[in-house]
Amino acid sequence: MMMKVFVAAALAVATLAASVQGQAPAPSPAGLPKYPLMQPALPYPYSAQEPLIDNTTQMLHWSKHLATYYENVNKAIMPFPALQVLTVEQMMPAAGTSAVPMNISKAVRNNAGGVYNHLLFFKILMPATAATNASNNSMLPQQVGQAINQTFGNYTVFKKNFTEAALSVFGSGWAWLTVAKNGSLAIETTPNQDNPLMVGAGYSGNQPILGIDVWEHAYYLKRQNRRPEYIMAWWYVVNWPQVNMNYMAATSGNKTMITSYASS
Ligand SMILES: [Fe+2]
Structure with a gap:
């Protein structure tokens, strides 16, 4: 019974994501476990934006704040195997809604959101040469x-x-x-x-x-x-x-x- 709930929740998330984007979810994640979500390597040193954005801030921001969002979203969806096939992008349309199990809805919204937002934030930064x-x-x-x-x-x-x-x-x-x-x-x-x-x-x-x-x-x-x-x-x-x-x-x-x- 519980598994049916989990599967239904995941299908709802995937369906909502697909309808929002006007297309099917990206083919690679379909049915394939994405769990745990893994933080990639930062493609530049923490000091890259010095002196405009300082080394310590970037180090803490990437290795502590973002790492915590990864840790918390992985913890939230750990009991929900059907959610583990979704990429963080696919979680976004339904994050914080009843399409995600109610007891983890807030955690997914805050932490999957935190992962997505920071990946974009750090990706559009360049060294301060x-x-x-x-x-x-x-x-x-x-x-x-x-x-x-x-x-x-x-x-x-x-x-x-x-x-x-x-x-x-x-x-x-x-x-x-x-x-x-x-x-x-x-x-x-x-x-x-x-x-x-x-x-x-x-x-x-x-x-x-x-x-x-x-x-x-x-x-x-x-x-x-x-x-x-x-x-x-x-x-x-x-x-x-x-x-x-x-x-x-x-x-x-x-x-x-x-x-x-x-x-x-
Ligand atoms: Fe941040």
Whole structure:
């Protein structure tokens, strides 16, 4: 009886995920255990964004905060084998809804959300070299640059609007650049570890391609309460070629690569 409940829950999650994305879940996870979810290797050293984002913050953020989200989501779904065939991406649409067993609904929302969000956050960062600091943001890659111009008018307006959105998040949360199903861009914010993919929790269902973590753990050691200073520094280490690849993936339907890492 209990197993039937678990299977039904997993099917509901997978079905909802598929219907939200307008396509079947990625073929590779179908029926194959993904458990436990494994944290990949960070493709650059913790010091890569120094001095804009400090080594200790990045070390704690990746090796402690993100590791804890992995630990907690794995613990939550441990009694639910049918959920273990899902990728973290596939958990997003139904996270926090009754499609996930009620006793782990909150844990999946917070911790699977935390895993997804941080994989995107760290993937769109680049080393803070003198060259990138000098040129970053001045020449956006063609496709995402055109989309930004079409939606916001120009990069300066986009940066201003996105910064204001990130500053407006009350307490802990995120600001996102997302792609809607029609290919247009939007700026969105979410509290806690929610993200726009959590359509079951009332969000847009748009695909995030760029995100900034404005939890204090992302900047407090170096910046204390100065969130504006952190956001200004973060712009210099945004990996626009990667954001462009995310945009191309989002508009072509190949969304799994957005949070995939070479070691995963
Ligand atoms: Fe974080």
